[in-house]
Amino acid sequence: MTSAPTMKSRAGQVAAWALVIILAVCLAVFAWIGVRAYLAYGHLTAAQETAREVAADLSDPAIATSAVPQIADDTAAARALTSDPVWRLVETFPWIGPQLNAVSTVAAAVDQVASEALSPLVEVGTSFSLDTLRPVDGAFDTAPLEAVADAAGTSATDVGEAAASVHAIDESALLPPLQSAVSEVGDLLDETHTAVDAVAKAAVLMPAMLGSDSPRDYLVIFQNNAEWRSLGGIVGATAVIHTDGGAISLGAQxxxxxxxxxxxxxxxxxxxxxxxxxxKPARYIQNVTQVPDFTLSGELAQAMWLQETGQTVDGVISIDPVTLSYVLEATGPVTLPTGDVLSSDNAVSLLLNEVYQRYEVPAEQDAFFAAATAAVFEKLASGQADPAALISALSRAGSESRLLIWNANAADQSVLDGTTLQGDLPATDDTQTTFGVYANDGTGSKMDYYMQLDSAVGWCTDGGDSSDAALTVRLRDNAPEDAANLPSYITGGGGFGVTPGVTRTVIYLYLPEGAEVVSAGTTGTVTTPGFGGGEHEGRRVLTWSSDLTPGEESTAVVRVRTPHTPSLNVQSTPTINIAATDDLAVSCEISG
Structure with a gap:
């Protein structure tokens, strides 16, 4: 008969061996997971590097044809390494489970994009070239774009779904290095979605706007950034572009x-x-961009053109001289009838300042602008612009809210939903909180050529449902000391009660929807007594006016209480003196 101590000894040995086996299995499992995670990391890193190299060029479907298969090989390998039964089992464990689930989710998302979402675009990309978008004898062939439309739309939808799956990962449960990696992949997928979605939208809208189905007429308005309005500047010149079956021609100016x-x-x-x-926005063409909503600007400009000419245009397109400078990078310099050579380097200074110093008579200024418009249009219509460079120029202008489009046809306009091309009011939702900073000249002058507008935002507290956010806005007058001696057309000549050399600016600060003001005030070499304002479509608007002389600056600080969101942004008037806001610190308190 076995003694009790012997039985206990054997039981202990069994328990010990069981523990050893469990530890061995655990070590094997974690070794398995570790090796596969290491290999998957290598594949994902390789795919990410390749993707970043081509992300900026995904607006051209042909670029993807060579890159996507290479990316797909790496993403498929990473997905396989992070989706086996052992990996899935460990995903259910505490702590380590969320880490592994994040990795497998990212691997599946990027593989979905590379192996599935971009496939339709790759297939049509083999027969697509941007050079087909070059006009011949003033006409575009819209067929290549129309052939891309369905594939690009499918790809954009699938990439958007993949991006959403990555954004749904709870990053708070992840280790910091993995948090950073997940965030980077999410940003890359967003960039890819933006690029592919742009192709899809262009493939649908461009043929229609080029008159593929019926003739169209578009009123182009040129915003003058030397005299600020909320969306850029006063409307100083206009021209009608007529399109019919892809052919384009310049109409009345x-x-x-x-x-x-x-x-x-x-x-x-x-x-x-x-x-x-x-x-004022409904009375003067110069003020149609005073309200920071281009839908309204388009309707106003259309109505005013109808009043003057009897012609109802199909839409309104807005550009500024900075946009023109980007376009000139694609066309190359243009020689004007005056002998001036208009280039990407001098377009802004020539059109927004030098012309006013050279010509005192407004009619002579207008003639110069009309000649510049015609010369650039002729070069574009003749196909002398590099298509890839032109798309890059227009994309840049669009991202800076310098290129705005309004179509009277609601179906056409809906294609632009969610893009900066619509010139919408600042949006606040569960993902983002957005302030608006819109500058307007109050001098009746061209002094804003010298003005600089900076803005910055930041969270002051993180109270969950009731956080405090701050907006800091700085105006600086960089005009020469003898600004009062500049031509009266530049200074305004005191015509609106402002002494020559002084620049009056009225700024409309749009607060996030539903935000509650905690504090607001001004500081700097010049301060103002307070804010006026009102409300526009659920957004409180603070009006701030400032008179500055050369070298002076004024800063407004507004603190509001609003729900905390992942993204905090500011939407601002596009100016010619784009500020490097690194030196503008966000202030949560008013300081003297």
């Missing part, structure tokens, strides 16, 4: 001086807008 004053307004404005802007 007009300056702001050719438009009437529309007493009572060309279309009625809401009571909220009247309380903030009065009826």
């Amino acid at each position: 007009a300056s702001s001086g050719d438009f009437s004053r529309y007493d009572g307004g060309v279309i009625p404005l809401s009571d909220d807008l009247l309380a903030i802007y009065e009826d």
Whole structure:
């Protein structure tokens, strides 16, 4: 008969061996996971490096044809390494489980993009070249774009779904290095989605706007950034572009001086807008971009053109001289009838400052602008612009809110939903909190050529449902000390009650929807007593006015209480003196 101690000894040995086996299995499992994770990391890193090399060029489907298969090989390997039964089992464990689940989710998302989502675009990309978008004898062949539309739309939808799956990962449960990696992949997928979605939208909208189905007429308005308005600057010149079956031609041109004053307004404005802007946006062509909503600007400009000419245009497109400088990088320099050579380097200074110093008579200025418009259009229509460079130029202008489009056809306009091309009011939702900073000249001058507008935002507290966010806005007058001696057309000549050499700026600060003001004030070499304002489509608007002389600056600080979101942004008037805001610190308190 076995003694009790012997039985206990054997039981102990069994338990010990069981523990050893369990530890061995655990070590094997974690070794298995570790090796596969290491290999998967290598494949994902390789795929990411390749993807970043081509991400900027995904607006050209042909670029993807060579890169995507290479990326797909790596992403498929990473997905296989992170989806076996052992990996899935360990995903259910505490702590380590969320780490592994994040890795497998990222691997599956990027593989979905490379192996599935971009496949339709790759297939059509083999027969697509951007050079087919070069006009011949003033006409575009829209067929290549139309052939890409369905494939690009499918790809954009699938890439968006993959990006959403990565953004759904709870990063708070992850180790810092993995948090950073997940965030980077999410950003890369967002960039890819933006690029592919741009192709899809262009493939649908461009043929229609080029008159593939029926003739179209678009009013192009040129915003003058030397005299600020919320969306850029006053409308100083206009031109009609006629399209028919891909053919484009330049129609009537007009300056702001050719438009009437529309007493009572060309279309009625809401009571909220009247309380903030009065009826000026609806009375003067120069002010149609005063309200930071290009849908309204387009309707106003269309109505004013109809009043003056009897022609109803199909839409309105806005550009500025900075956009023109980007376009000139694609076309190369253009020689004007005056002998001037207009280039990407001098377009802004020549059109926004030198012309006013050279010509005192507005009619001579208008003639110069009309000649510049015609010369650039002729070079574009003749196919002398490099298509890839032109797309890059327009994309850059769009991302900076310098290129704006409004289509009277609602279906056409809906294609642009979610893009900066619509010139929408700042949006706040569960993912983002957005302030708006919109500058307007109050001098009746071209002094904003010298002005600099900076803005910065930041969270002051993180209280979950009720966080504090701050907006800091700085105005600086960089005009020469003898600015009062500049031509009166530049200084305004005191015509609006502002002493020559002084620059008056009115800024409309749009607060996030539902935000509650905690504090607001100004500081700097010049301070102002307070803020006016009102409300526009659920957004509180603070109005801030400042008079500055050369070398002076004024800063406004606004702190609000609003729900905390992952992204905090500021949407601002595009100016010519784009500020390096690194030197502008966000302030949560008003300081003297």
